[in-house]
Amino acid sequence: MTIKLLLLAAFALLALLGARLGESPRDMALKRLAVLGLFLASSVAVLFPDAVTTVGQWVGVGRGTDLVLYLFVVVSVLVWLGTYKRMTRLDEQLTQLARAQALLRAEATRQHAPGRMEE
């Protein structure tokens, strides 16, 4: 049972850390390393299916496929969160860009508000 709790705690920690990763070069590199690690782990699982079962039993999760499923869920959630974050950021950039355009256009066509403050 303790092992399961530790596993859950590890998952939660991974999820939190993953969610906090942004778009900076450092974070991008870390994310790419994580993807590479996932690829390598998946390859091992394909080549040595018994290994997965062993790890699963050691951790107390039961079948190896269950462990794979749990990890898949965690990774999926991280991907969704990352995508949502990125979308929100793009959205904000779009809004700022459109706003700047609107204000610039008003400037250029000399929109005249009464008592307008001169630059």
Next chain:
Amino acid sequence: MQDTAVPPRRLPATEATVIVPVYNEATVLGEVLADLHAVFETVVCVDDASRDGSAALAEACGAVVLRHPVNLGQGAALQTGLTYALEHTPARVFLTFDADGQHDPQDARALAEAVLSGRADVALGSRFLAAAPAASDMPRLRRLLLRGGVVFTRLTTRLAVTDTHNGLRAVSRDAARLLDIRQRGMAHASELLRLIAVHRISYVEVPVHVRYTEYSLHKGQSGLNAVNVVADVLLHGVFRRS
């Protein structure tokens, strides 16, 4: 001494600017702007990429018109208007006013005076204050959802506001400087209240009339949109920027 009623004064550019987000309101915009110009000298329309010529119409009516190149939403239009008004108009109070004819310019004047007189930095229009006329022609579902909105806002901002989704507001220059509305859509109303709570901006509620015409009801928010507002507010909590 002759007892002549003094006509209510028109608010000059140096005191007030009205911001009107516009999206496809060509049908009623002319009338709305005419009524507004009778009370306020400066009206800024923010056209959210309308397709019915609303922008040109607003310009013809003498309003200052800002044009979004793409449709962003009422929240974004409001912030664009506020940014412009802060930098390019000398006003001391900024009003937000709906383009669909639901709001009364006289109410806007009352809100503006409340802020100008120093009662508070923000004046919020409310349909539900005891002093306001009974909103008897409000559709029942809408009334229910708005009541829900009040409860939700009290939970998330701890502000005891009676009408959380009323587009008629007045903000002082000082308050406007603190506002940075990032919600593009209708959740901006909740965000605005949250900003008021977070920055501890003083506010008062003022009773206002809302006219529910067939036109405005047809154009108004569908009840389902309440789901979006809640989602936007809650998700903001998850991805709070530091």
